[in-house]
Amino acid sequence: MTAFTVSFDSFKAMFSLPAAPRFSGSCHRGRIPVPCGAAAGPSTSSPCILPSDRSWGGRRCTFVGFVSRGRPMEEWTENRSLRSCRRPVLASDLGAGGEVVHSRPPLRARREEEMLSYIRNEVENGRLPSNIARGLEELYHNYRYAVLQSGLPEADELILSNMTAVFDRILIDIENPFIFPSLHRAIREPFDYYMFGQNYIRPLVNFRKSYVGNISIFSDMEQHLLQGHNIILFSNHQTEADPAIFALLLERTNPQIAESMVFVAGDRVITDPLCKPFSMGRNLLCVYSKKHMFDEPELVDLKKRSNTRSLKEMAVLLKSGSQIIWIAPSGGRDRPVQQTGEWFPAPFDASAVDNMRRLAQHSSVPGHLYPLALLCHDIMPPPPQVEKEIGEQRKLSHHGVGLSVGTEINFDEVTAHYEDKEKAKTVFSAALHQAVTEQYSILNSAIYEHQGLNASDNKVILSQPWQQ
16 A cells, blocks of 8 residues: 555646546446555454454445435436445455456465465465565564554454455455556455455554544535535545545444545555555545656656546546545655654645645535544554655554544635635645644644543544444
């Protein structure tokens, strides 16, 4: 997994593009050709709602999304892109069903030695590159260390089950790489990649020291979505696990928001073999990242064309209404200040913010813009510097995390006194970033300064909804 982020340079061209036709069915047009990977397995450690991991009954199909008032139900049920069928997932689940075909039997390890030996044999047989094998072994040991920190009585079982599932999904994808379309919908059946990722990250979260700010605003968002409105979340970005952290903290109170969220995703999360499986369980709008646009000069034109396709998909999405989009206008993950080691939300790109705002505005559907703060860097910190090569080292730990959303920010109100468009753009971006930074500071006080719920102020009310 790498940064869920994007270049917005090609947004400027969007407003001169003809509207793409309304689509139905699965969104598999305009595929981005990439090599790929797979995802994680179940745990039973969370104080949040758990899937029925021990139930092998028939499949349970759940509508995930928001039905707009005044919009025919048939329009939604016929649109498979707004539907999600799922069933509980076990680490021992057989294959990934229709989305892949593979020749080897599924990995079923009963002990650590058996699992690691299997990986080494795959290298010897020429079916697994040695560098990926090293990454898998390193990930296993780091994950084991982090989960043991949790003190969970079932830690050993969780580690083996989850890591066996991760290894299996990655090996499946290396044999038959999954190709992400420009607009990717989470794969929920016959293998549930969404719960796969949730259950992998779950034991890394210390829920006793985790907090959500302004939980009631998420309920307000649900009402907007039911009315057919769009929601745009402008967020900082800290780890590859951000989407799972977001969903875990809202799992009890607002699961539909988490499951319906579309993440604007950089290309690395759909190319890194150790990250790709987790990406398969998320709704993604896939765009080549600005930071890596020129890594391979001969591919720049291809990447720009792919970005244009993705932006057309975004325009269609927003015109359909009832969409919730997560975006990181900083263009990458936050990183600590070198001199002090302190973490702060990285600055927002004012052009990125403005282009996203304009895209929402031009959809002719009411839209709402919110500042969102995430604090979870210790779960899976990024490398100190932006790396060009795929395959970063992944260090993990068990830690408290935080999520907070601020009140809606209105562009016209914030920029009422600014006639210059460039100045207004900068002022609005700064207002969003300031709101994110203020919320982040409250979360930091709650988690790292050990103030807990007492860190709340008149703008951010902290809670632990999983304990209610």
